[in-house]
Amino acid sequence: MPVITVPHAFNEEDLYVDLRPIFGHSLFLKCEGFNFAGSIKLKTAIEMVESAERDGTLTPESIIVESSSGNLGVALSVIAASKGYRFLCVTDPRCNLATRLIMEALGSQVHVIAAQKAQGGFLGARLAYVNALCDSDSRYVWLSQYTNPSNWKAHYRRTAPEIARAFPGVDVVFVGAGTTGTLMGCTRYFHEWHRPVRVVAIDSVGSVSFGGPPGRRMIPGLGMSVRPPLLDETYVDEVIHVEEANTIRTCRRLARRGFLFGGSTGTVVSGAMGWLDQHDTHDLTAVAIAADLGERYLDTIYQTNWLQALYGEDVLDTTAPPTGSRTAGTRPGGRGTATT
Numbered sequence: 110m111p112v113i114t115v116p117h118a119f120n121e122e123d124l125y126v127d128l129r130p131i132f133g134h135s136l137f138l139k140c141e142g143f144n145f146a147g148s149i150k151l152k153t154a155i156e157m158v159e160s161a162e163r164d165g166t167l168t169p170e171s172i173i174v175e176s177s178s179g180n181l182g183v184a185l186s187v188i189a190a191s192k193g194y195r196f197l198c199v200t201d202p203r204c205n206l207a208t209r210l211i212m213e214a215l216g217s218q219v220h221v222i223a224a225q226k227a228q229g230g231f232l233g234a235r236l237a238y239v240n241a242l243c244d245s246d247s248r249y250v251w252l253s254q255y256t257n258p259s260n261w262k263a264h265y266r267r268t269a270p271e272i273a274r275a276f277p278g279v280d281v282v283f284v285g286a287g288t289t290g291t292l293m294g295c296t297r298y299f300h301e302w303h304r305p306v307r308v309v310a311i312d313s314v315g316s317v318s319f320g321g322p323p324g325r326r327m328i329p330g331l332g333m334s335v336r337p338p339l340l341d342e343t344y345v346d347e348v349i350h351v352e353e354a355n356t357i358r359t360c361r362r363l364a365r366r367g368f369l370f371g372g373s374t375g376t377v378v379s380g381a382m383g384w385l386d387q388h389d390t391h392d393l394t395a396v397a398i399a400a401d402l403g404e405r406y407l408d409t410i411y412q413t414n415w416l417q418a419l420y421g422e423d424v425l426d427t428t429a430p431p432t433g434s435r436t437a438g439t440r441p442g443g444r445g446t447a448t449t
């Protein structure tokens with residue numbers, strides 16, 4: 110029976126859903142949403158805060174500032190509240206209302222950037238705001254999840270070893286790419302492991318992280334409008350790009366079986382199922398990471414009007430296969446990219 114005194118002391122690290130009954134391929138989905146921040150970002154946040162405390166960057170007078178589309182903002186809000194820091198989250202209109210209200214309920218201040226930059230999109234505008242703030246007042250401490258090595262180290266130290274312990278025979282791991290902290294932590298760990306594991310990055314169509322053309326992306330969590338500074342592609346075995354319409358279909362299909370996951374889980378599962386369709390899965394152990402749960406997305410990806418307006422009627426069909434039309438460029442057993 111876990112008994113805790115601080116919220117970040119609890120994290121369910123050993124829960125997996127086997128998706129075979131839903132999608133036909135065995136895929137062990139690691140559920141990272143069961144903690145007081147509701148997402149995998151709790152690990153990133155605690156690693157970054159405690160490392161800044163250790164090196165003296167963070168003092169009791171500091172005001173933590175961070176650019177986040179939501180989950181890291183909530184995780185930092187939880188930790189700031191618990192440790193007595195002030196926290197300002199800089200976000201943009203794609204941040205869900207529920208996420209914003211949670212941060213405010215935890216005592217954080219939320220600043221929503223209304224206009225995006227012609228070059229760099231909303232993220233560019235958020236970063237410019239944070240930079241100006243830090244220049245104006247030395248109490249602001251920007252943990253900078255996009256560049257902070259503690260981001261990937263959190264997953265090198267925790268997420269990847271958790272998978273390795275649970276599945277000593279794991280062959281392939283599917284990891285969504287936002288800042289690429291989770292991806293880089295996992296892929297670095299498995300590169301050093303005693304047996305080969307293929308790490309497949311899952312990104313959204315419209316993200317420029319792996320060099321694709323920029324495009325509209327409405328689902329927060331995955332994808333970037335600038336190249337992620339933490340990304341080292343030499344460690345990434347393969348990249349799959351997923352259309353948001355397929356993300357939505359996959360999320361809705363999971364929900365119809367009682368699993369209400371967040372948007373990025375739909376992206377990762379859609380990409381993973383496309384990959385598994387194309388490979389010999391006999392005796393293959395595949396794991397994917399579900400970064401959060403679905404309650405924060407009730408007014409977007411689980412809301413019919415929002416979906417119809419953005420993606421059209423087809424997206425509501427939960428009987429359609431989770432993966433889409435195109436799987437160009439994949440080289441089974443080799444490095445490549447694909448789009449689902």
Ligand SMILES: Cc1ncc(COP(=O)(O)O)c(C=O)c1O
Pocket residue numbers: 148150179180181285286287288289290291292329330331371372373374400401
């Ligand atoms: C829901 C969700 N999924 C996936 C990710 C991607 O994680 P990372 O930033 O480690 O690449 C994030 C990051 O914010 C997220 O919020």
